[in-house]
Amino acid sequence: MPEIPAEATINDDDTASAGQRPDDLPEEPRRYRSLIREFFELALIVVLIFGGTRLFFLPYQVDGASMTPYLADGERLFVNRTAYAHFDLNELINIIPGESRSGSNEIYPFDPPQRGDVIVLTPPVASDEPYVKRIIGLPGETISFREGLVFIDGEPLTEPYIEGAITECRHGPWCVVTVPDDSVFVLGDNRTNSADSRSFGPVKESSIIGKAVFSNWPLDKIGPIRHPDYGEPNL
Secondary structure: OOOOOOOOOOOHHHHHHHOOOHHHOOHHHHHHHHHHHHHHHHHHHHHHHHHHHHHHEEEEEOOOOOOOOOOOOOOEEEEEOOOOOOEEHHHHHOOOOOOOOOOOOEEOOOOOOOOOOEEEEOOOOOOOOOEEEEEEEOOOOEEEEEOOEEEEOOEEOOOHHHOOOOOOOOOOOOOOEEOOOOEEEEEOOOOOOOOOHHHHOOEEHHHEEEEEEEEEEOHHHOEEOOOOOOOOOOO
């Protein structure tokens, strides 16, 4: 009888026919596979960063001269969409059984609108584009104009960013107005060439798209949008 060998010899061709593990692939395919994986990982990171950034910041380009000299026509800004995010604490508490609080208690995790903030807003007039203006009057304040100046509750407002420009309001319905609780009074820095609250009245806070926080173009204007110093604590 023929002898049956105790051990069988397996050659390299048998290994290939049985299939190779990924780690046994030649060096070149492994390198391509690694590069493809890194590319998709980088693309995913870019998409996540871009999407997350757009949740909070919106690019905006100034259109027109209503904010000169502080902001120029064509200047590009980053606008913080969540700057004035807030919630009604009473509404949250009323979720608890047995609680029934009346009125509202608005909480701002950051800051409420402040005088001097540059904002982008949806104007209460027919317009294809949002407006960029500066907040001048706050809820409960009475705004008036005389002698080329803005007055807040009877006190003149010093505005260094308009470089001494004359501010007039020509006998319109909004030349003397008390700002409602849910609104702000806005003006353009170019007081002789700006459609603002002098013509359309206070703007509801819900119409504010966001607060301009950074200028990113042109190169000589790159930097944060600085808040003006009004001098007096109440102004």
